[in-house]
Amino acid sequence: MTGKRIALGLFLLGHGHNVGAWRSSDTPADDLLTVDYYARLCAHAERGTLDMIFFAEILYSYELAGAHTGAMAFPTPDPFVLIPALAARTKHIGFAGTYSTTYTDPRATALKLATIDRLNGGRTGWNIVTTGADQSAANFSRRDHPEREARYARAGDYVAEVREWWRRWPATPQGAPVLIQAGMSPFGKSFAASVAEVMFTVARDQAAAVAFRREVRGLVAGAGRDPDHVRVMPGIAPILGGTEAEAKAAEERYRELLHPRIQLAMLGDQFGIDFSGYALDAPLPMDDIRQAPKVLSGARDPDRLINADGGIPTLGDYLREQAKVRAHHSFVGTPEQLADQLGDWVAAGACDGFNLMFPLQEEGLPVFVDHVVPILRARGQLRRGYDTDTLRGHLGLPMPTED
């Protein structure tokens, strides 16, 4: 049986995407700043012949009401320093990192990416973000975080300048780094349609993902590009068990890692409100949230807190919902069930692949590689060994064109 190829990225963040993952791991938080910690995870990913490893970038320290939030401020290295260090210890897998177009210089970013792509033989991607977190402005000599429209206007000019620098300097083995985009707002989609080769997305369910991909492919075609040259990769947070019951038990164990102090810190960071004085069994303080001193849009839009039936969840209920891996699609089940679901989504046109976000990386990744990867290989949905040398090659993307 030969199925459609599934692109696979691994999104590495701290001990895992469960914000309380550090409470369970045997790995001290200090190790999150060593090459060895990430190199161990990279070795698993390369053994599983994944396409790429992805690192996010955070440009502020988590804080609550002006104070450093010690509950969840896990160390996040600069991705464009971490990636060349890890590439030197791997041979095939691609690497992608986030860098902001709002708070960095285009020539400096172009130079970082070009140098990394030459060092690792064309295995680099850049996740272009305009930075949604308004806390970043105060670290970059700005009074205010720019509005989304202004940020995307700058992003367009910024990417054009980066590509111009890349044309002037010696080409890399894949021509130029792969361009990735992750915003799902109308500005984000339109920007992605003009430049993105990979889109990292948030998909709540298959039907929504099918509709989103269809829309994006239309926008890409409208921008004069071939829709088959764009890979749509939603995040998925797999919790695996040998049986469904084992997987459900793991889910419960992960949920308990989210100490109430951590959940309140997450919520406080999201809205800029100190929630520690609010009752857990009372409805969310919508009036206070609407007046929060933050840019509330997209994932932070207060209206997204309200239930489908119009009811307002209690703070406690909302925190339990948050215990799932942010807004991303979560999966709880057996390796066979996960392989089925990944294949179903791709076959249905919901996506071209997935960005794997394990709640506990050191626990979830080896299980995925040992038990899900062999199924995907047997179904012809994943390579048995690397047969391409560059990230562009792994993803089946063409060399960049002059445009």
Add this chain to the structure above:
Amino acid sequence: MAASPFVAVPCDLGSATLRQCVDGVVRADAAGWPMVMLAASDPTDPIDGLALAAACASLTRTIGLCVRIDPATVEPFTLARGLATLDHLSRGRAAWRLAGGEPARNAELVAVVGKLLQSWGADALIEDREAGILSDAARVAPIDHHGAFFAVRGPLNMPRPPQSVPPLVRGAVDPVLPGVDFTLEAADILTCSVAELAWLPDCGGGGDVMPLRARLEARS
């Protein structure tokens, strides 16, 4: 400071490939050389020093890695994150040099980067699993810097690097900066090409794994 020809190798890339440069640094590390300074002089073929140093860091054990920074457009927060990451990943082997830029702005840049790198107390990562507290808020503080060139709130979103602040190197053509102490001057630096890295004699400095700053301060 007494001039010592055995302190650093400024490694001008010239026509060498990045791969040859990394291989050369690996050899210089094996031969026990204390520090290499990574720079490319050809403006039509520039490199990012932090990325090159990071690749070298993960393949070497004791050699110091001095990165040439273009200060003209870099923000202090970006530079502090990059240097802190390199210092962590290399276990205390990062050093930096500002090439070009305007002296007054460079001086403030150095000051702000120093404050950011030290915005976490040495033992701020407490990892109290029962209480759900990863880092001690009392030991991490904003820097609230407001100067002529930069306004930076901080703190840095990374624990204090092994050297706190990596050594700052002043190259031969670099101006003195008001209020800035350099750890190392260009007079102490031996020049060679990437090709010459292969011919470096054993300098007997390897073996001891200690922060670069401590090595530099102990050598005289």
